């Protein structure tokens with residue numbers, strides 16, 4: 239563009255034109271580029287995204303399929319949309335069984351089923367605390383009604399909750415939809431009565447027995463059907479060595495591990511977790527929620 243403007247014949251005019259163009263060029267480089275980028279960046283890493291953080295709840299799952307660093311990546315392109323990342327943002331829920339972590343890489347999601355238990359859940363929570371690990375608890379409705387303070391404690395420590403039916407009836411997959419709805423909705427009511435601010439992102443079928451009705455009802459509540467990739471079989475109580483070895487043998491990066499904090503005597507589960515946590519850390523695993 240500047241070349242075509244040098245037509246004027248008078249040297250003085252030409253000189254003035256050059257000076258003027260140079261000045262404009264400078265101001266364009268230094269001036270307009272800056273405001274544009276700086277007006278784009280502050281909103282993206284500023285206030286609006288900071289607000290959901292205390293609830294570690296919504297940040298990871300919506301973009302979960304992406305790279306390991308996806309938590310920070312959306313910020314650069316999200317400048318116009320912080321308001322949509324807020325409380326109303328609800329990712330569409332798929333009925334595909336979840337068997338992997340939200341993020342990719344060398345991650346593991348620990349899940350604990352059938353609690354809360356007055357005896358075992360606090361021991362599991364203490365162990366997780368010791369390693370700064372966040373996990374997911376699949377809570378049974380009638381247990382949540384019996385121990386609402388424990389449900390709140392789980393949430394207060396930054397762990398997440400999963401609906402695991404009202405009574406843990408393993409015939410759920412053969413039940414008609416209205417009964418399935420009672421089982422799933424009943425537990426949901428109990429959990430949210432205990433911890434109204436909790437976000438229930440997942441539902442897990444008792445014994446991992448799924449049906450289309452179960453998935454339909456769970457998804458209807460906005461809960462993803464949560465399965466697992468590693469069954470510790472801790473409920474068999476075949477000894478701490480066996481539980482630890484089973485997990486060590488089956489675990490791959492991105493795995494979801496099934497263990498139990500309720501539903502029976504869980505001293506072996508607690509002891510196995512006490513050995514698995516340092517092993518996982520030593521193996522370079524970081525801890526995530528299910529995807």
Ligand SMILES: [Zn+2]
Nearest residue numbers: 351352444445
């Ligand atoms: Zn269970």
